Amino acid sequence: MTIKEIAACAxxxxxxxACRPQESRDNNGTLSPAPLEMSSLKEALSYARGVVQxxxxxRTIKYSYEMYDFKTDTFSLDDKTFNMKHKPLRIVPHAVxxxxxxxxxxxxxxxxxxxxxxxxxxxxxxxxEVKKSGNIFRSKQTELIIGLNPxxxxxVFYSDSSFKDKLKQANVPFFDLGYFGTISSIESxxxxxxxxxxxxxxxxxxxxxxxxxxxxxxxxxxxxKAPLRVLYFDEGGYIPGKSSNFTSxxxxxxxxxVGEEKGIKSWSQIDFETLLKWDPDIxxxxxxxxxxxxxxxxxxxSHAKAVRENKIYYVPGVYLRVDSQFIILSANLxxxxxxxx
Amino acid sequence: MKxxxxxxxxxxxxxxxxxxxxxLLGFFLEISSGDxxxxxxxxxxxxFTKLGLLSTDIDQVEATIVWDGRMPRVLVAFLVGFSLGVxxxxxxxxxxxxxxxxxxxGIDSGAALGAVIAIYLGxxxxxxxxxxxCAIVFSLITLICVYLIATSNGHTSVSTLLLAGIALNLxxxxxxxxxxxxxxxxxxxxRVIITWLMGDLNNRSWEHVQIVFPTTALAxxxxxFFIKDLNILMxxxxxxxxxxxxxxxxxxxxxxxxxxxxxxxxxxxxxxGFVGLIAPHIMRSIVGPDNKKLIFFAGLLGAVFIIYAxxxxxxxxxxxxxxxxxxxxxxxxxxxxLLVKYRKRFEYM
Numbered sequence: 001m002t003i004k005e006i007a008a009c010a011x012x013x014x015x016x017x018a019c020r021p022q023e024s025r026d027n028n029g030t031l032s033p034a035p036l037e038m039s040s041l042k043e044a045l046s047y048a049r050g051v052v053q054x055x056x057x058x059r060t061i062k063y064s065y066e067m068y069d070f071k072t073d074t075f076s077l078d079d080k081t082f083n084m085k086h087k088p089l090r091i092v093p094h095a096v097x098x099x100x101x102x103x104x105x106x107x108x109x110x111x112x113x114x115x116x117x118x119x120x121x122x123x124x125x126x127x128x129e130v131k132k133s134g135n136i137f138r139s140k141q142t143e144l145i146i147g148l149n150p151x152x153x154x155x156v157f158y159s160d161s162s163f164k165d166k167l168k169q170a171n172v173p174f175f176d177l178g179y180f181g182t183i184s185s186i187e188s189x190x191x192x193x194x195x196x197x198x199x200x201x202x203x204x205x206x207x208x209x210x211x212x213x214x215x216x217x218x219x220x221x222x223x224x225k226a227p228l229r230v231l232y233f234d235e236g237g238y239i240p241g242k243s244s245n246f247t248s249x250x251x252x253x254x255x256x257x258v259g260e261e262k263g264i265k266s267w268s269q270i271d272f273e274t275l276l277k278w279d280p281d282i283x284x285x286x287x288x289x290x291x292x293x294x295x296x297x298x299x300x301x302s303h304a305k306a307v308r309e310n311k312i313y314y315v316p317g318v319y320l321r322v323d324s325q326f327i328i329l330s331a332n333l334x335x336x337x338x339x340x341x
Numbered sequence: 342m343k344x345x346x347x348x349x350x351x352x353x354x355x356x357x358x359x360x361x362x363x364x365l366l367g368f369f370l371e372i373s374s375g376d377x378x379x380x381x382x383x384x385x386x387x388x389f390t391k392l393g394l395l396s397t398d399i400d401q402v403e404a405t406i407v408w409d410g411r412m413p414r415v416l417v418a419f420l421v422g423f424s425l426g427v428x429x430x431x432x433x434x435x436x437x438x439x440x441x442x443x444x445x446x447g448i449d450s451g452a453a454l455g456a457v458i459a460i461y462l463g464x465x466x467x468x469x470x471x472x473x474x475c476a477i478v479f480s481l482i483t484l485i486c487v488y489l490i491a492t493s494n495g496h497t498s499v500s501t502l503l504l505a506g507i508a509l510n511l512x513x514x515x516x517x518x519x520x521x522x523x524x525x526x527x528x529x530x531x532r533v534i535i536t537w538l539m540g541d542l543n544n545r546s547w548e549h550v551q552i553v554f555p556t557t558a559l560a561x562x563x564x565x566f567f568i569k570d571l572n573i574l575m576x577x578x579x580x581x582x583x584x585x586x587x588x589x590x591x592x593x594x595x596x597x598x599x600x601x602x603x604x605x606x607x608x609x610x611x612x613x614g615f616v617g618l619i620a621p622h623i624m625r626s627i628v629g630p631d632n633k634k635l636i637f638f639a640g641l642l643g644a645v646f647i648i649y650a651x652x653x654x655x656x657x658x659x660x661x662x663x664x665x666x667x668x669x670x671x672x673x674x675x676x677x678x679l680l681v682k683y684r685k686r687f688e689y690m
Contacts, residue, residue: 122527234529235466235529235530235532235533236529236532236533236536237543237544238529238532269536269543271410271543271544272410272544273375273376273377273406273410273411274376276377276402276406277376277377286529288527288529289466289529290463290466290467291466294466294469298546299405299409299410299546300405300406300409300410302405303401303402303405317529
C-alpha cells in the first residue's frame with residue numbers, strides 16, 4: 001500500500017466518524033402543551049434551597065444500598081455505612097443523574113467537573129449550563145479526576161469497576177450510589193446525597209418541590225374510564241419493562257406501560273406481530289429515530305390501533321433516559337402527548 | 342455397475358424427498374406459529390387466496406400477519422440458507438479445502454462493515470433497502486480488493502487470495518469494532534448494530550425477499566454455467582487448463598457469484614456463520630463431490646439449517662438468543678471436528 005492509499009483509508013475512517021448526523025434539540029421539549037409549564041417546572045427542579053442543618057463533621061452515614069442486577073433482572077438490598085471526615089467542598093459526579101441532583105441541591109461552585117454526558121443534550125437537561133461551566137471530563141479520564149483532588153466522587157453501581165479501582169488506588173474518596181429507576185429510589189438517592197454533602201435541607205426542599213409538582217400534575221390529568229396503554233418502541237424493536245424508568249414515568253401520569261403489563265422486566269425485543277397483538281393505544285418512539293415513518297408504513301401494523309389513529313409520537317431521547325428529579329419533566333411532557341392537550 | 346447406476350439416482354431422489362419434506366414442515370411451522378393464533382383452516386384459506394387459487398373472504402388482520410409477516414420471514418430464511426450453502430460449496434471447491442467458507446476471502450466482514458456503517462450513519466432508518474444495499478456494495482468492494490491484491494501480472498494466486506482474505510477480515514473486523522465503539526455513545530444505535538451482527542430474521546418483509554431473491558437466483562444461474570469447470574478446477578488448475586477450461590475466467594466468475602450470494606444473504610439476515618461450511622461438507626459425504634448435484638443439495642440443507650435455527654430461537658428459546666449465535670454454536674464444534682479429522686493432512690502443509 002502506498003502512502004496515498006493509507007492516507008485515503010484514514011480519511012475514509014475520519015469521514016465515517018464525522019458524517020454521523022448530530023442533531024440539536026431543545027431540551028425544554030415544547031412538543032405539545034404539557035399540563036404544567038415546562039420551563040418553570042425545569043427551573044423549580046433545578047434549584048432547591050431549604051433550611052441549613054449542619055449536623056457536624058465527621059459523620060457516619062448509614063444507608064440502604066439497592067442494586068439492580070442487569071443479568072438476572074433482580075434487585076438486592078444491603079445495609080451499609082459511609083464515613084465522611086469533613087464537609088466535601090470539591091465534588092465530582094460521574095453520572096448524569098447524580099449531576100442533575102447536585103445541580104439542584106449543591107452550591108454549584110462546589111461541583112468541580114461534569115461527565116461529558118452531562119454536556120450532551122441527548123442525555124442531560126442541564127447540558128447548556130454544563131457546557132457554559134466548561135469543566136467537563138470523559139468517563140474514562142480517571143487521571144484528570146484524580147488530579148482535581150476531589151473531596152468526593154459520586155459513582156453509580158454500573159460505573160466502570162476499573163474506574164472505581166483507580167480512585168481507590170489513588171485514595172480518592174468515592175461514594176457508589178445504587179438504583180435510580182423509580183420516583184421513590186430517586187428520592188432516596190437525593191436524601192442520601194444531601195446527607196453526604198451536608199445539604200440535607202436542600203435535599204428535603206427538592207423532594208418537597210418534586211412532590212408538589214407531582215401532585216399538581218396529577219390534579220391536571222383527566223379522569224379516564226380505563227387507563228391508556230402506552231408502549232415505548234425503541235430502535236431494533238426493544239421495549240422497556242417493569243424495572244425501567246419508563247414505568248415510573250407512566251405511573252406518574254396514570255397510564256400503563258404496555259411492556260410492564262406484558263411481563264417484560266428490563267428490556268426485550270419484540271416483532272411487529274407481537275406489537276399488533278399487544279395493540280397499545282399510543283406508541284412513543286425516540287425523536288432521534290425514523291421509527292414513526294417505519295411503523296406507519298408497515299403493513300402488519302396498519303391494523304394496529306395506534307397506527308390507524310395516528311397515535312405514534314416522537315419524544316426527545318433525553319426525556320426517556322432520565323433518572324433524576326427531571327423524571328417529572330418527562331412525565332409532564334408525556335401527559336401532554338397522551339392526553340392530547 | 343448397472344445396479345450402482347440405478348441406485349445412485351434413487352438415493353438422491355430419496356434424499357430430495359426427505360429434504361423437501363423437512364423444508365415443507367419447517368415452512369408450515371414458521372407460518373403457523375406466532376403470537377397471533379390463527380386456525381389451520383384460516384391459514385390455508387389465506388395462503389390459497391393470496392396465491393389466487395381460492396376466492397373467499399379472509400380476515401384481513403390474519404391475512405396481513407401471515408402474508409406480510411410470517412411468509413417473507415420464512416422465504417428470507419430459505420433464501421439465506423440456500424445462498425450460504427451454495428456459496429460455501431463454490432468456495433470449498435475453488436480452494437479445494439473442506440474447511441473453506443465464503444468468509445475466508447473477507448466477504449462476510451466486508452458486508453458486515455457495510456451494514457454497520459449504514460446503521461451508524463442512519464441510512465438504515467431512512468429506507469429498509471439502505472442496509473442491504475450497503476452490505477452488498479461492501480461485499481463486492483471486498484471482492485475487488487482481494488482480487489487486486491492477489492493478482493500480479495495477470496495471474497491470481499489462490500493462496501494469496503486466502504491470505505489477502507485473512508488480512509481484509511482483520512482490517513474490516515477492526516473497522517467494524519471502531520464503528521461499534523463510536524456508536525456506544527448512542528446506546529440505541531449500538532444495540533441495533535450488535536443485534537444485527539448476531540444475525541436476526543425479526544420483522545423481515547417482502548422488500549427483503551426482493552433483495553435476496555435476485556442475488557440468489559442470478560448467482561445460482563450464473564454458477565450453473567461454470568459448474569462443470571468447478572468440477573475440473575477441483576482436480577488442479579493445470580489439468581483444467583489442459584482440458585480447455587479458461588481457469589481464470591471460471592474461477593473469477595465463480596468467486597463473484599459466491600460473493601453475490603453471500604453478500605445478498607448477509608444483507609438481509611446479518612452475520613450468520615458456519616452454514617456455508619457445514620452444509621456442503623455434510624452433503625458431500627452423502628451425494629459425493631460432483632458439484633452439479635452438490636450445489637443444489639448443499640443449498641437445500643443450508644435452507645433447512647436456517648429455517649429450523651430460526652424456529653428454535655423463535656419458538657423454543659424465546660429469550661434474546663439470535664440465529665447467528667445458534668449457528669455459530671453448532672458450527673464451531675463442527676469446525677473443530679473437521680480440524681481433528683483433517684489434521685494429518687495439514688501436518689504436511
